[in-house]
Amino acid sequence: MRSQYLQWDIETIELKLKYAWKISRNTSLVKQNLIIYLNSQPAGEAAPNIRWGESSKRLTTEFQRLRDILPKTKSELASFRSMIPKLAVSRSLKCALDMACSNKEVFTKKKCDTSYSLPILKVEDYESFISQNNLRRFNSLKIKLDTQSTKERISIIKKNFDGNLYVDFNEAFSGFEQFSPLINILNKEEIKIIEQPFKEGNLIDNKKLKSYIDGLLFLDEDITDSDLPLDYSTFCDGVNIKIQKAGGPKRAQQLINQAKDRGLKTMVGCMVETSLGISSSMRLENVDYYDLDGHLMIVDEPFDLCSENNGLLSF
Secondary structure, three states, rough: HHHHHHOOEEEEEEEEEEEEOOOOOOOEEEEEEEEEEEOOOOEEEEEOHHHHHOHHHHHHHHHHHHHHHOEHHHHHHHHHHHHHHOOOOOOHHHHHHHHHHHHOOOOOOOOEEEOOOEEOOOOOHHHHHHHOHHHHHHEEEEOOOOOHHHHHHHHHHHHHOOOOOEEEEEEEEEOHHHHHHHOOOOOOOOOOOEOOOOOOOOOOHHHHHHHOOEEEEEEEOOOOOOOOOOOHOOOOOOEEHHHHHOOHHHHHHHHHHHHHOOEEEEEEEOOOHHHHHHHHHHHOOOEEEEEHHHHEOOOOOOOOOOOOEEOOOEE
């Protein structure tokens, strides 16, 4: 029937951020994400990550190469979805395609308590940043850090926030010896989660650090769409899984389940994404921690598919 025919389109949208988003490797004022439309309805989102060589131009080209094999009817969506992991395209485009193929499924209402991430700032700017953005409404804050002023940054934030604190280094440190002066600081300040201090693949130093820190050691950049090794709990306490890096919510759920089988804690994180992507991540199950604040950083977020009240997301 003609009503079953699927029209696929893709659009690059520019997302202006409320403030400069600075982490250890780069700074952003705007993000360019891609939205896949099915019959003119937003159905999937790709958030390209330069860390893996992704860009809006590259993803658009990859999408156009796929046009001939995209499902023409709703009945073909399930079989195409099973093919997505094998496609020779960027992981974030796989994510958008996977979302689009699952978009017509029926989902129950969901709520989750999210942390909120602070960009790297000058030490003297954290107090006003927390106040101006009303961040005391969250139960947990994640502090983006580099190799400088860790003690000073944590100290000023603790003076202005009473909840749980996580730190995320985004691969800033070369190895254990460079990082070791921070161990006593993180333990004394009772930091709950320490995320990705070392470069991707540095499992030896992660294993060593794990035995010294009181908080939970989580890996993020190390976690993409590959199966988790059976012995991963030797090197970390938990993993941060993102649908954009996993290649979609279906693969992300598989990785979450693998993590649980290996005795690991699970966090669902995000890139800077609209509520289209965030609401898809909210649907994942078996999650210990949610870090789904990407849409809250966007000026005039376009879809309004989920709401936030005192750190609680719902749709």
